[in-house]
Every structure is written in C-alpha cells, then in structure tokens.
Amino acid sequence: MAELGLNEHHQNEVINYMRFARFKRGLCLKTVDSCFQDLKDSRLVEETFTVDEVIDMLDGLRTVVHSEVESELINTTYTNVLLLRQLFSQAEKWYLKLQTDVSELENRELLEQVAEFEKSEFTSSNKKPSADLIKPKLAPLNEGGSELLNKTVACLQEENEKLKTRLKTIETQATAALDEKSKLEKSLKDLQMIQGDQKADANQDITELENKVAALKCQFEKTLSDSTANQKFLEENLVTTKHDLLKVRDQLSMAEKELEKKFQQTAAYRNMKEILTKKNEQIKDLRKKLSKYEPED
Numbered sequence: 001m002a003e004l005g006l007n008e009h010h011q012n013e014v015i016n017y018m019r020f021a022r023f024k025r026g027l028c029l030k031t032v033d034s035c036f037q038d039l040k041d042s043r044l045v046e047e048t049f050t051v052d053e054v055i056d057m058l059d060g061l062r063t064v065v066h067s068e069v070e071s072e073l074i075n076t077t078y079t080n081v082l083l084l085r086q087l088f089s090q091a092e093k094w095y096l097k098l099q100t101d102v103s104e105l106e107n108r109e110l111l112e113q114v115a116e117f118e119k120s121e122f123t124s125s126n127k128k129p130s131a132d133l134i135k136p137k138l139a140p141l142n143e144g145g146s147e148l149l150n151k152t153v154a155c156l157q158e159e160n161e162k163l164k165t166r167l168k169t170i171e172t173q174a175t176a177a178l179d180e181k182s183k184l185e186k187s188l189k190d191l192q193m194i195q196g197d198q199k200a201d202a203n204q205d206i207t208e209l210e211n212k213v214a215a216l217k218c219q220f221e222k223t224l225s226d227s228t229a230n231q232k233f234l235e236e237n238l239v240t241t242k243h244d245l246l247k248v249r250d251q252l253s254m255a256e257k258e259l260e261k262k263f264q265q266t267a268a269y270r271n272m273k274e275i276l277t278k279k280n281e282q283i284k285d286l287r288k289k290l291s292k293y294e295p296e297d
Helices: 008-043 051-093 102-106 108-123 144-224 228-263 267-291
Strands: none
Touching: 008 051, 008 108, 102 108, 144 228, 144 267, 228 267
16 A cells, blocks of 8 residues: 555545545536536537537536636635644644645655555545544644643643752752851861860970979989988979879879860870870880989888
8 A cells, every 4th residue: 555654643634635635526527527418408409500509509618617617626725725724723732833845746756656545545445434534624732732731731840849849958958968067167176276275285294394304303413412411302302293293194194084085086086195195105214214313212
C-alpha cells in the first residue's frame, strides 16, 4: 500500500478528506452528466437539426456546464480554505506557526504519489471505510487540548511549589550552617586566645624559675666560700627555695590539669602536654643540679 510519509492518525485524516473529496467529485460528475441528459431529453426530439440549432444547443450546454464546474471549483477552494483554517486554529492554540509551500501543489511526482495512494485505498481493494476512519471533522482542541494544557500547567505549578519548599529548606539549613560556623570560629578564637595566655604564663613562670635557679646557684657558690657561720643562713634560704620550687611545681601541676581539662578534645592539648612534660624534665634537671649543693646529713 502506498504511503504519504505521515503517522497513522494523520494518514487516517487524509483518507477521510479524500473520501469527502471523492464524494463531491462524484456529485459534480453526476451534475455534468445530468446537463447532457437534460439536453438530450429536451432538445433532441427531432431527427434533423440545422447548423444554427446545433450551435445554439452546444452554446447552451457549454453555459450550463461552465456554470456547474465553476461553482464546484469555487466550492472546492472554499472547502480547502476551511480545512486549512481548522489546522491553523489547532496550531495557534499550541502557539505554533505552520507554513505552506504552494509550489509543491503542482509537483507531478507528489501528485502521482497521491493518486497511487487514492487508488490503493479506494479503487483496488474496493474496501468499505471502517468506523475508525469515518470522522465528520477534525477534533477541536477546545476541550481535550485545553485540558491537557491545564494539566501540564498544574503539574508545572506543583513542581514549582515543591522547588520553592525545597529552596526554603535549603536556605534554612544554610543559615543554620552559617550560624554554627560563626559560633565555631568564635570558639576557636577564644580557645586560641586562652591557649596563648596560658602559654605566655607558662613561659613567664619558667623564665622566672630559671632566673631564680641562676640566682640561687650564684648565691650558693658565694656562700660556700663564706665562713661556716653563714651555713645556717644558707640552709634556711635553701629550705625557702625548696618551698618556692614546690609551690611553682604545684602551680605548674594545676596549670597542667586546667589545660588538660580545657584542651582534652583538641590537638592543642597534646602540644601543651608535651611542653609541660619538657618543662617538668627541665625542673627535674634543675633539682638534680641543686641537690649537688645541698649539705649531706
């Protein structure tokens, strides 16, 4: 079967139009035949006619046939315009702009293809039109198309609302994240400030301790060269120094516990602990050095 390069639905619409056109063409041919038959019945009643009478009959027949054919051609033109109007109206409802190529209407190859299509559909098979192909007119889009468009718009609006809700949720989460970030940054700054203060205090204590140890060392060296009368005085100073050392050690221990409590969840805690451990080792070394200068019992 010949094809027109259209989908099934559009090809069925073409078949319906061709069926309508064949019907109108048949009526036109019957009208022309009736013109000739009327002439036969009304004028050809004598056996012989003059030339003038024959010319008169042919002129009359020509006038009638011309009028009928012209009327049918005009009606066909108007019918095609109405068909195009239906197609363009449906396209405009979907905001489409259709174009036509009038030069293709005289394409002999395409015309022969249409003739072959008509022959395969109506002449060769002699099949009757099925109920599916008989349609009085093209289905308007006032109901079905509008309903589909409304459903599409509703779906888009629903999707838009979902996107708005999701956007609000994301904005809320982003705001909460920014607030949390600000809090963490503030906490980090406070922690760094505390860590810096503690480190400065520890360095100051160690410096003071080193200065005290250096001063005591100089004092012990000087007192050892003095007379034994100053031994009691040196022992008292040594006891005082021991108390000072114990006091400083207690202070360092308290500072270490406080730092351990504040920074036990941070990497700064491990660094500070290492620093304190080193300082304790330094104190032990100092104590060992001091023990050399203590009198034996």
